[in-house]
Amino acid sequence: MLNIEDCMKTKILLDEINEAYPYMSMPASMDLTVHTHGCEYCADVRERLEAYRGLELDKTVYIFMRRNWGTLSPVGFLWFIPLYLRYCISLQWDDAEELIYFLVYSFDPLPESEDSSFIRLSLLSVKQIKCLIYFLEWCDENENYYESEVDTIKAFNFLHRLLMLKSS
Numbered sequence: 001m002l003n004i005e006d007c008m009k010t011k012i013l014l015d016e017i018n019e020a021y022p023y024m025s026m027p028a029s030m031d032l033t034v035h036t037h038g039c040e041y042c043a044d045v046r047e048r049l050e051a052y053r054g055l056e057l058d059k060t061v062y063i064f065m066r067r068n069w070g071t072l073s074p075v076g077f078l079w080f081i082p083l084y085l086r087y088c089i090s091l092q093w094d095d096a097e098e099l100i101y102f103l104v105y106s107f108d109p110l111p112e113s114e115d116s117s118f119i120r121l122s123l124l125s126v127k128q129i130k131c132l133i134y135f136l137e138w139c140d141e142n143e144n145y146y147e148s149e150v151d152t153i154k155a156f157n158f159l160h161r162l163l164m165l166k167s168s
């Protein structure tokens with residue numbers, strides 16, 4: 001169901017994303033992933049992404065990346081995250097929800113992978129982290145969003161902790 005209020009909120013969020021994340025072209029292949037050599041997962045991700053160089057990413061690659069989130073380097077993540085956000089909000093909720101819940105879930109890392117999550121997001125500016133918080137708020141306000149699917153409070157806390165690390 002599309003209502004005017006939701007459309008307005010989505011438009012405001014899109015403007016925030018566009019302002020916080022200026023256009024960035026795909027980083028050099030070797031810079032995309034955490035490992036440059038000896039890791040088949042990272043090699044696979046680089047090959048998949050490389051096929052899209054100069055092209056627009058599509059649903060197949062977003063779904064593929066959702067399963068390979070951990071392979072993205074900080075600069076790979078900085079390039080990828082605004083594309084992912086724009087893609088999610090360009091879809092109807094039903095088509096986007098799996099990608100959206102995954103993203104929120106990724107902001108609630110297990111204790112043992114928390115450090116690598118902070119590192120992955122380490123190149124984001126304060127403005128760019130705030131944009132992720134706006135995205136969470138946008139989800140939270142959507143009538144289709146189920147709190148029970150993911151731990152939204154933990155995701156907010158994670159991003160606020162990241163903000164504090166940035167400003168300290």
Ligand SMILES: [Zn+2]
Pocket residue numbers: 033034035039040041042043071
């Ligand atoms: Zn790897």
